[in-house]
Amino acid sequence: MSPSTAPDVGIITTGHDVADARLHKITAALHSRDLTVELWGLGEASGGPAGAVVHAGPRGTMVQRLARTAVLPWRTKAKVVMTVDPDMIPIARLVTGLRRRKLVVDVHEDYERLLADRAWAKGLAGLPARLIVRAGSKLAAGADLTVVADSHLAPHQAKHRLVVQNLPDHGFLAPAPATGAPRAVYVGDLRASRGLFDMVETVAAAPEWSLDLVGPVAPSDRDKLEARIQEPELAGRVRLHGRQPPADAWRIAQGAWASLAMLQPTPAFIEAMPSKIYEYLASGLPVLSTRLPRQTRVIEESGGGVLVDSVAEAAETLRRWSADPGELEKLHDHALQWAAEHLPTNTPYDDLADAILNLLRGSA
DSSP states (O other): OOOOTSSEEEEEEEEEETTTTHHHHHHHHHTTOOOEEEEEEEOOOGOOTTEEEEEEEEOOHHHHHHHHHHHHHHOOOOEEEOOOOOOGGGHHHHHHHHHHHHEEEOOOOOHHHHHTGGGGSTTTGGGGHHHHHHHHHHHHHSSSEEEEEEEEESSSSSSOOOOEOOOOOOGGGOOOOOSSOOOOEEEEOOOGGGTTTHHHHHHOOTTOOOOEEOOOHHHHHHHHHHHHHHTTTTTTTEEEEEEHHHHHHHHHHHSSSSSEEEEOOOOOTTTTTOOOHHHHHTTTEEEEOOOOOHHHHHHHTOOEEEEOSSSHHHHOOOOOHHHHHHHHHHHHHHHHHHHHHOOOOHHHHHHHHHHHHHHHHHHO
């Protein structure tokens, strides 16, 4: 492939599904600048972002992931290479340096704190992963462009650092008034620490309600989840949709009465601001949330949701809403009004696309 026909941007990942919402948002912004994009990732190519050439495959074993990590930076011929995996950074820096290509590193989570939430990453068994994450953070600082999803994320000093908050892309959302029977929705990764079983038990104690869970379930939690939702009191009331591209995910959410965000105060989440909160508010979905600090500030400021301290309190809130939908209507209006005033249509992803365009033009 000659340089003139090479893609402008190649996004490479061995850990993310091509249906991942952040990958879709990044690609949409790049495509709006008439940049050509290829994406190498996991899952089904049909779930990848529109406008990109998508290469996708199964997750495979850890050995297979390590092999792909070593190979993918060589496979893409793109002028700018972007990786979203900490373990990909060392080889990506080597390859782009040898080929004189530009490198963009996207640090969209606090990987070190995230590992603290994973049982497999503790002790000696998790030492290699922890070392890779620390090395990746240091190497990320030397990329041509270092993108962080929040200002508190490392590296704090870099050659060219850009904060790209995971704010909504309104093109993927589908705001609509509540319709049908009382229904709650959650969009995002599903595991115990993200409130998976608290959400299920909340709906179990609010029999008028059903729940749509849109996202991949952690393998360690799947058997317990499937057994629980098949029990008589929940049968048919909790629906698992799996991972969906963002536009499809928000179509499932359309018409729901409320949204759930019951993340636990783990090291990874205590300082985080989940993008789903912004997306719920921009969709007019009243939010039922735990009291993590940044979620609390946004929900109190917006008036678009209710904060709870327990499953019992969450279930009581759902029962109150189904008995008196008028409260939900007010929360819906507050959510949309706050989003219109605080969530710009020009997103940080547009700033990222402009920065990458500057790299291509050689002006960065």
